Amino acid sequence: MSDSLGCVAVEKEMQKKRAAVRPMNERIAKLREESVRAEVRISDERARIITEFYRSGIAAGKSFPVQRAMAFKYLMEHVSLPVEDGQLIVGLRGTGPQEVPTYPEMCTHSMKDLEILNSRENMPYRVDDKTRELYEKEVIPAWKGNTLRDIIFDNLSTEWLEAYKAGIWTEFMEQRAPGHTAGGERIFKNGLLDIKEEIKKKMQELKPSDPEYYDKMEELKAMDIAADAMLIYAERYAEKLEKMAEEEEDFERRKELNEMAKICRRVPAHAPKTFWEALQHYWFVHVGVVYETNPWDSYNPGRLDQHLYPFYEKDVAEGKLTREKAKELLEAFWIKINNQPAVPKVGVTAEESFTYNDFTKINIGGLKEDGSDGVNEVSYLLLEVLDEIRTLQPNTAVLVSDKNPERFLVKALKVVGPGFGEPPFFNFDGAIVKMLRQGKKLEDARTAGVSGCVETGAFGKEAYILTGYFNLPKILEITLNNGIDPQSGKKLGIETGDPKGFKTFDELWDAFIKQVKHFLDIKMKGNDIIEALFAKYMPVPFLSLWTDDCVEKAKDYNAGGTRYNTQYIQMVGLGTVTYSLTTIKCHVFDKKTVSMDELLEALKQNFEEKYEMMRQIILNKTPRYGEDDDYTDEIAKKIVDKLVEIIEKYPPSPVRKASKRVYFLPTTAHVYFGKVTGATPDGRKAGFPVSEGVSPVQGSDKKGIAAVFRSVSKCDWDKTGGALLNQKLTPDLLEGEENLRKLARLIKTFFNMGGHHVQFNVVSVELLREAQKRPKDFQDLMVRVAGYSDYFVNLPKGLQDEIIARTEHKEV
Structure with missing residues (x-):
């Protein structure tokens, strides 16, 4: 292929990708533009508040669970309450879109870390002078030698440390808290007041003769304080929204703000009753979890189509919700997730880990608890949202069972076709076998799913x-x-x-x-x-x-x-x-x-x-x-x-x-x-x-x-527990209904043979090489990296070269 013909082919391929972006309404388009164009910045707010709390001595002498709960409550009382213009869901970790807090009690960034993050060529985290000054004068002196990371390294053997330094392994939890977990039906069926009643009852049941009585009672006290903390946060938002409504001149927006305030007074105090309430309820839980600690891979809503479908069905039947309004709410929810970048790393990881993706994963499809087909109207809505929004986050997972209809898998492959790396495909029948082999109950296995990259777990029931x-x-x-x-x-x-x-x-x-x-x-x-x-x-x-x-x-x-x-x-x-x-x-x-x-x-x-x-x-x-x-x-x-x-x-x-x-x-x-x-x-x-x-x-x-x-x-x-398989296809392999059906059958055959997962990069080698040469012209080119997608031109060259080197399959 001559250079001129090659350039023409590359331009046509990129034009196809851009043309495949679906239309969205004006509100969502504006929110999406704000999200994808915002510069990723470190917010100093959480570091300042948490340092202030521990320095105050408020929790001195309290048990560790109660200390942590009191710290969480202090945060929820003092963090900012940003509301993006036009948003329908509230709550944000940080002070605005694409701002990310730090967690100095877990691990404190050094001044060198902040400089590396701010100045690195690929995927920088901007650090302003105010944040630098806060760290230098307050945060670093307060936490030096006292972080959990310090305690961890002080307690590990020389053999462990030498192997770690040599690159024989990495350690997830030397700077991040346990993650890879997801919500289950408990979230969508309970409000905080229900849970506070559970705690009260359990406190009454505890017997002083129990050798763990003190520890258990302290944990229950901590849980109760944590519940109150989120009730305070939601109430603060309700009051802010009401005030915004009073000042809002646009009639329709004023109605929305009043409705949002009303929702914040209902959830998360009570279990949600409507589709909109269910999304806001979950989001309050999500923000609370990721404010409390910095879990490695953000919290996940899990089997979202399963959780939301009863609310959707009821609201539509009662005339409270249309399909288009449900999609708009889901797209607003999608953008909330994209507005929360991954927490920045420290040390060598700050130099080696290149992604803003915090790995919130939405599972679609699979089976119901009774073993029947789990695909429903919300499943298709979620695929449409994914196809239209095309943001870095959230990640998705299409759970494929022999009981799912072929059109569901074909629909998902149509989303893959334009080539932005989403969604990946998982053998859900195989995931159930994995869970049963590990001793899970059948019902818990059927409501399981995947989080992070490809990791299976019993959602809402397991710390994996x-x-x-x-x-x-x-x-x-x-x-x-x-x-x-x-x-x-x-x-x-x-x-x-x-x-x-x-x-x-x-x-x-x-x-x-x-x-x-x-x-x-x-x-x-x-x-x-x-x-x-x-x-x-x-x-x-x-x-x-x-x-x-x-x-x-x-x-x-x-x-x-x-x-x-x-x-x-x-x-x-x-x-x-x-x-x-x-x-x-x-x-x-x-x-x-x-x-x-x-x-x-x-x-x-x-x-x-x-x-x-x-x-x-x-x-x-x-x-x-x-x-x-x-x-x-x-x-x-x-x-x-x-x-x-x-x-x-x-x-x-x-x-x-x-x-x-x-x-x-x-x-x-x-x-x-x-x-x-x-x-x-x-x-x-x-x-x-x-x-x-x-x-x-x-x-x-x-x-x-x-x-x-x-x-x-x-x-x-x-x-x-899971196995990640990357494959690269030429774009023409996903053109036309027959090609899509052929690939769908091949995926199902692979899963019937025992495969766990497969994901596709649908992009030519020529386009990737051209993007390396002209990165400014390919800012929106997204590719599958590992268990997530990212913007190709933002990746370090070594990783770009590795993706290019993967075999490009030209036929199914």
Whole structure:
């Protein structure tokens, strides 16, 4: 293709994407424009208020749960009450759209952190002089050495810290509170006054003879204070809205403001009765949860179509609501979520984590509690909203069951077609199997869903806490160096033998698994320490109000109060380590194409020019995971099975009694892990990202998407909590009804074979390369990164290159 023809094709593709944006009404268009154009800024308000509270000594001598509840109440009494012009839903974490607070009691940003965030080229968080001054003079001095992050690092072993610094793992909770949780039906069926009655009754039932009497009573007191805090916040909003109505000259807007005030006086004090009330009720809960702490991945409304449909059906039947008004309310709700960027990170994570996405996920489809088809009119409304709004957030999840109609899946694929990375697809029948295998009740499994990227959990009933990413290719690198990390020269692993002396592939496999077990032992001990510290120092009484069994047990969400408790670790680099082990098995032990000595030297020299022929043999003459070849696919399956076996043998955590489970997903950690990992036997050079999720190595799957599906489905994902699969399609594959139906059938076949998840980038390589050259002309180009979508030109170049390198499938 000539340059001129290529440019024309790229422009046509981009024009198609822009033309696919659906019309929306004037109010929503204005709110959306304000949201997507606003500069992301750090708000100093929460840091100032929370520091002021703890310095005041108001809570001195109180138990930790009561301290945290009082701090939350102080926040709800003093935070700003922004109301975006024309909005129909109120409540916002921060002082305006795209402002994000910080959480100094969890981890305090240094002046260097603030400078990095403000000045970094990709996705900066602007920090004004007022915020800098507040941090330098008040926040940093007040919290130095006293944050939970400080306490965590003070309590972890030297072995843990060395492995963490080397990039063998990351730790989710060293600067963020437990997240990956979602609301269930409890939210939509209860008001705070109902819950306060539950608390009162439980207090009366407690017996002083109970050895945990004091702790339970303190937690219940904290929950009661937290409930009052949100009642105060809603009342403040009601009063503000009434005042705004008095001053409003436009008759229609005045009516809206009065109605919004009326709603704020009803919810969240009482259970919602209307569609509008249900959205506002949930949103108050959401804002409360993310003001209380900074959960890793924001709180989720869960099965939103299931929760909202009874309100929708009733309101429409009574003539209180039209379909168009319901859509407008949902779009206003969508924009509320987009107005809340992810909390900025600290330290190396501030330099490596590039997204504003806070991972609020809306689940659509699946099954009802009774096992029948869960698709309803609100499901289709949500897909239409997603198609029209096309914002960075919220994320969505289409839950696919054999009981869902084909037109639902086709409708979702039509949304994917224009290519902005949403929605992803999940095997809901498989998710139920996962939940049942973990001991959940059938009804709880059917009302489960996915949060974060691809993580399954029992919504409103489970604390399924993620602990960090685990770098499998790095551990293979250490295995091949007999326990030494060649990047630092330090002995981080155990001596498992000089690979040059291995006579069989099984000897190498055994050495690798011993290293994996060694590092998992260290990581799991650290997980339990961190969990205990959160249970003691960072209770979340407000979140606990909305999660089943916490009030009944009089225990905090972070201390085992939920019905189900799970602890997850996330495996990264399955494709890279599978391809690497396949290379060694094929070329060193079976075909003897190269010796172990030669391969190790090539890795040491980063496949420099004299080793390029060896590298090309590896790249072109090795069976590849993702091409339906049992030789290598069996290795992938063996890795998955072994990791599950090792991890599930660890005893439940001491505080939450959480079972230990495994996920396979990277977010963007595969880029960071690639930077700290040298060349790998699959021909990957040092510094390049390792494979992401359970996807094949970038560019290695050359036999089509069906072959990828067959390879991936040979692994038993029902043993895991989730597995992320990225695929890239050319745009023409989603043009026309017949192509959409073909892809829908292929997805269902993949899920029937045992696949967990798949998501698509529908974009040409040529367009992505052109966007790299002319970023100002492609500001609105959105792509699928990992378990989320983001603006392509905002991503760091390494991540852009990795997305481009993924195989582009041209046929289904």
